[in-house]
Amino acid sequence: MSAAITQQCLHMFDDDFDDGKTKKTRTKGTIADLGTSKKGVQKRRQQLKKHQKRRQEENKSMKNKLFVKSTIEEYKQQQAEDWTDDSINRIQEMSKxxxxxxxxxxxxxxxxxxxxxxxxxxxxxxxxxxxxxxDRDFDKFEKEYDFFS
Known part of the structure; x- marks a missing residue:
């Protein structure tokens, strides 16, 4: 099982193992975070959203970079099992x-x-x-009727 699937499965049971601690709730960018100026509020809100998305993408990419394997290890892992014989046996059974x-x-x-x-x-x-x-018959016929004279 991959690490991502196991994490998802464990997250499903987080509520069961909750010790009664209150979770911190994240607040999205509010108007107070944007400043007191009335001009450009919508533009600043969009910029905050862009920055948050970039940070999230960077965090995801950093997590992926931590688990990078060498190409040789990946190749060996993919080539670990050879299913050729099993496939041939199944095809023969189907043909019967x-x-x-x-x-x-x-x-x-x-x-x-x-x-x-x-x-x-x-x-x-x-x-x-x-x-x-x-050919002799044709030659004889030519001589008798003189076509090319």
Whole structure:
């Protein structure tokens, strides 16, 4: 479990472990904090809000910086378990349960194939039809009828 999740869980039970101490309540920027001048009150209030947001973001980023790990440790943590064998076993079990015929599989693949020309199979090349006549027959025919004279 990550540290953030455990903190959130512990914060849910803070009311149960309260010892009756009164909590300090934060007061948001009031008009008294802005000064006595009537001009520019709204602008100063907006500036105070901006500064408060910046401080909160800085505090959050500082907390994150305290828990920074080296990239090598993160890589080792991510690479700790190898699920390849387990995944292969589950795929094999699934293939045993639901088998489909090759005709159905081919129909599904053909339907889901893209409409671009690169996704369609190439048309089969037609074989040249062989003629009954030979080259000698053509030569003989040319001589008899003199087409090129």
């Amino acid at each position: 349960v639901c088998k489909t015929s090759s005709k159905i599989t081919q129909a599904i693949v053909a339907q889901n194939r893209g409409r671009l020309s690169k996704n369609n199979p190439l048309p089969e090349a037609e074989q040249e039809s062989s003629t009954v006549f030979t």
